[in-house]
Amino acid sequence: MSTVVQAEILDAGEGPIEGEPSRWARAWRPVEDWLIALVDRANPILVKETRQALKSRQFVITFLVVLVACWIVSFIGIAWIGPEIYWAAAGPTLLKGYYVVLAIPLALIVPFSAFRSLAAEQEEQTYELLSITTLSSRKIITGKLASAAVQMVVYLCAVSPCIAFTFLLRGVDAMTISVVLAGMVLGSMGLSMISLLIGAMARLRGTQVVTSVILILGLALACVGGIALGWMIIQSGSGFMREEEFWIVISVMLTFYITFFGLFHSAAAAQIAFVSENRSTPLRRWMMVQQACFCGWMAAGIYYELSSTSGNGANNIGEALVAATVFATGYWAVMGALLTGEWPLLSRRVQRSLPQSTLGRTTLSLFNPGPGTGYLFAASNLTMLIAVGLILLVFRGPATGRFVTTESIACLLVLSWSYVVGYLGVGRLITVLLRRWIFVPLTAAFLVQILLVMVGSFTPLVIQMTSRQLRNQGYSLLQISNPFWTLYELVNRGSSSVQAEVLVWIVPAAAVAVLLLNMRSVATELMHHRVAPPVRVLEEEAALHVPVVKPSNPWEIEEDDH
Amino acid sequence: MVAVHQQRRPLIELRHLHRYFGPTKAVYDMSFEVYAGEVFGYIGPNGAGKTTSMRILATLDEPTYGDALVDGFSVVDDPDRVRRRLGFMPDYFGTYQNMNVVEYLDFFARAYGLHSMQRRSAIDYAMEFTLLDQLADKPINGLSKGMKQRLSLGRTMIHDPAVLILDEPAAGLDPRARIELREMIGRLAENGKTVLISSHILTELAEMCHRVGIIERGHLLAVGTVEEISSRTQTRSEVRLRVLRDVEGLMNYLRQRDDVRDVAVRQGHVTMTHDGGPEEQAALLRQIVDSGFEVVEFASKAKSLEDVFMTVTAGLVQ
Structure with a gap:
């Protein structure tokens, strides 16, 4: 600064100095700095996509259409209600209209944009440029999700004055509005997550076209379903929300929502991750969390039933156990079919991160990638659930139901376990055999499992249907390999209808035999040891993390200062 | 080099x-x-x-x-x-x-984990190096092929x-x-x-x-x-030489050799195709001089990368 200018500033006395920031500007400065730092550290994908979205014609048009639709709903709604608006509870009517206006962008446009953003990266050849940056696959998916969330918030902001208006019109309370909006936001995020997972899976252009059509149909269905549910809640009001059961159900649903969200996030990240990365362990962790949540909620539900005074607790527990068994069996059958299709060879990168200590190897080896550990992981989790189910069955007391007897449920538990363990094991052995000659990717291994179950289920069915003697006989032991019919008969007609006294010996014995046949190769996978990182990696780690030598006495600090 | x-x-x-x-x-x-x-x-x-x-x-x-x-x-x-x-x-x-040049570079700088000043200086340097500093706000879709290549660099x-x-x-x-x-x-x-x-x-x-x-x-x-x-790959080369006198004698001498072909006179130079690498050429020169010819110029045509490429590859495509 020149001396002349300095002198001018000094001469100005106490008045506002030209060029010097005002008090407001000075106060705003830290906030601005904080915002800059926040954006600086924000996910790059979020920053990029927000910039792109704000400039895109699609977003501007959609935003304007939403505003115009809100305006139209307001006018038509008020005209429809007429003078009654001064005394009648008109809030729900208008809220339903605004809900539809908001549901379309949130359930259709935002999730489909998330799908397209990932698909477009592959179409426009930017995905490869992105994948060779230092952004991890998790960050890429999180960025895409965050971008969807930002779009969602913008649409919500556009409609929020109208929704506030419905509150002023009476007939709808804050609780109802909050629940409806929260449901829509969570639904939109969930649909965006599913869309991203599909986008990550569909890499070929041909597949993308087919999946995008299916996705649009699915999203449209979800949108209609969401609108119907929202209207139902708006119509019902907040009365049922004051009941304890409502919040228990919401908590259960939220638990499953969060864990499935995490699972899908990890699955999407795994789809786009580099081949040598450990893509299985994060998925198994989420499965384990889901298993824990499932067990927790089952235990809570059964405790609730046992302590209730309705007198129907034992029957309810029985029905809950049947439902839980069907759910758990289906869940672990699907997850197991995917896990047993994993590639058996571990990359050196994965081998570097294997558990090393005895305790770690004992407890965490099932989380290591590989089809053998995957099979054992699925079988172990299902075994634990079935064991808990059997224990609960002992404590539930006598039931009064016609079909859901203790014996039937016990048979259901044992047979469900046996079918899953048996089929997964056989499927895995077939895949191992096929991999001796040809390359069998995960999807092909999954198809092998599906084909196996179909062959096991439909072959006896076809035999029975084509045989004159057996056609009208109903269920027989010929259907022993058909899990669907067997378990259906067991639940609906009781253990005697399926000759359970025979089945509970043959099917579990076969499953255990298959399990034992798999054990040798499973053991090979469990024997993997951690390998040391290369010298170059150790060198770099040492250079990056130079140990700080702390002073051993106060005089050393003084010497350093001098 | x-x-x-x-x-x-x-x-x-x-x-x-x-x-x-x-x-x-x-x-x-x-x-x-x-x-x-x-x-x-x-x-x-x-x-x-x-x-x-x-x-x-x-x-x-x-x-x-x-x-x-x-x-x-x-x-x-x-x-x-x-x-x-x-x-x-x-x-x-x-x-x-919907992205311009500076936003494109900013995105990749963020993706590589560059923050605040480090990122800004990296973008400035990249734009200056690739001569794109005048086009910072230009949409990348409107760039020419050459500009896109520079941006890609x-x-x-x-x-x-x-x-x-x-x-x-x-x-x-x-x-x-x-x-x-x-x-x-x-x-x-x-x-x-x-x-x-x-x-x-x-x-x-x-x-x-x-x-x-x-x-x-x-x-x-x-x-x-x-x-x-x-x-390493050279087994045959174009050699050109000039002698003070007795060009005909030199041509006759060369024609009698098994390792020399296509002997001719072009613009006062004797040209030929010689089978052999640099060592064989040195031996040829020594023998010509020993035979009494007064050599004032001896040159072997250096192979270009194109020549080398054509020699090494066989034009096979899979």
């Missing part, structure tokens, strides 16, 4: 690299090293396996067997460490909609990588853009970057590369300087 590799460590290493696509062996047992500060030309016909091996180095693909190292880190086992050290410019330009070097892999960077460029790009690559080499570059324009590669590798059908046929490869 100076043999820069003699005193430096390899920044790129291919160790028995194989990449199969079904029955097609896109890359077969390829091994070579590129040293720090070296510009290495990668030459081969279409479908030779250049892009495949470059994609493996860029951590976009994985080898079927073997390994590739960048600064000592395996592209298979430590792709994240490799990515920090490597910039890859593919033979296509990925375009983002800017993106490649945004995180200041030690190794740059450039796949056909000059393809489709006009002469001016090509010269500018060549100058930029030259400056990168001067700044100590290791550059692996593939191109079909062999004259340009010959000018800027310290060494070249010639591949065909996935096989590495030759590695070295153009002169080294030429001397």
Whole structure:
């Protein structure tokens, strides 16, 4: 600064100095700095996509259409209600209209944009440029999700004055509005997550076209379903929300929502991750969390039933156990079919991160990638659930139901376990055999499992249907390999209808035999040891993390200062 | 060119690299090293396996067997460490909609983990280096092919990588853009970057590369300087000489030799085709002088990279 200018500033006395920031500007400065730092550290994908979205014609048009639709709903709604608006509870009517206006962008446009953003990266050849940056696959998916969330918030902001208006019109309370909006936001995020997972899976252009059509149909269905549910809640009001059961159900649903969200996030990240990365362990962790949540909620539900005074607790527990068994069996059958299709060879990168200590190897080896550990992981989790189910069955007391007897449920538990363990094991052995000659990717291994179950289920069915003697006989032991019919008969007609006294010996014995046949190769996978990182990696780690030598006495600090 | 590799460590290493696509062996047992500060030309016909091996180095693909190292880190086992050290410019330009030049570079700078001032200075440097500073606010969709290539180079070097892999960077460029790009690559080499570059324009590669590798059908046929490869592969050369007197005698002498063919006189020079490398040529010269001819000029036509390429490759495509 020149001396002349300095002198001018000094001469100005106490008045506002030209060029010097005002008090407001000075106060705003830290906030601005904080915002800059926040954006600086924000996910790059979020920053990029927000910039792109704000400039895109699609977003501007959609935003304007939403505003115009809100305006139209307001006018038509008020005209429809007429003078009654001064005394009648008109809030729900208008809220339903605004809900539809908001549901379309949130359930259709935002999730489909998330799908397209990932698909477009592959179409426009930017995905490869992105994948060779230092952004991890998790960050890429999180960025895409965050971008969807930002779009969602913008649409919500556009409609929020109208929704506030419905509150002023009476007939709808804050609780109802909050629940409806929260449901829509969570639904939109969930649909965006599913869309991203599909986008990550569909890499070929041909597949993308087919999946995008299916996705649009699915999203449209979800949108209609969401609108119907929202209207139902708006119509019902907040009365049922004051009941304890409502919040228990919401908590259960939220638990499953969060864990499935995490699972899908990890699955999407795994789809786009580099081949040598450990893509299985994060998925198994989420499965384990889901298993824990499932067990927790089952235990809570059964405790609730046992302590209730309705007198129907034992029957309810029985029905809950049947439902839980069907759910758990289906869940672990699907997850197991995917896990047993994993590639058996571990990359050196994965081998570097294997558990090393005895305790770690004992407890965490099932989380290591590989089809053998995957099979054992699925079988172990299902075994634990079935064991808990059997224990609960002992404590539930006598039931009064016609079909859901203790014996039937016990048979259901044992047979469900046996079918899953048996089929997964056989499927895995077939895949191992096929991999001796040809390359069998995960999807092909999954198809092998599906084909196996179909062959096991439909072959006896076809035999029975084509045989004159057996056609009208109903269920027989010929259907022993058909899990669907067997378990259906067991639940609906009781253990005697399926000759359970025979089945509970043959099917579990076969499953255990298959399990034992798999054990040798499973053991090979469990024997993997951690390998040391290369010298170059150790060198770099040492250079990056130079140990700080702390002073051993106060005089050393003084010497350093001098 | 100076043999820069003699005193430096390899920044790129291919160790028995194989990449199969079904029955097609896109890359077969390829091994070579590129040293720090070296510009290495990668030459081969279409479908030779250049892009495949470059994609493996860029951590976009994985080898079927073997390994590739960048600064000592395996592209298979430590792709994240490799990515920090490597910039890859593919033979296509990925375009983002609704984005201008500075936003494009800003995005990639963020994606490489650059923050605040570090990022801003990296963007400024990349734009200045690639002469894009006047086009900061221009939408990337409106850029010409040459500008896009420059922007792509800017993106490649945004995180200041030690190794740059450039796949056909000059393809489709006009002469001016090509010269500018060549100058930029030259400056990168001067700044100590290791550059692996593939191109079909062999004259340009010959000018800027310290060494070249010639591949065909996935096989590495030759590695070295153009002169080294030429001397290794040369079995026949065009020789031109001039004597003070007795041209006819010299021609008769040469015609009697088994290792000389096509003897003729052109513009006062005796030209011939000689079977043999540099050592055989030295012996021929010695024998001519010993035979009493007064030789004032003896020259063997140096092989260009194009000649070497045509000699080494057989024009096979898989």
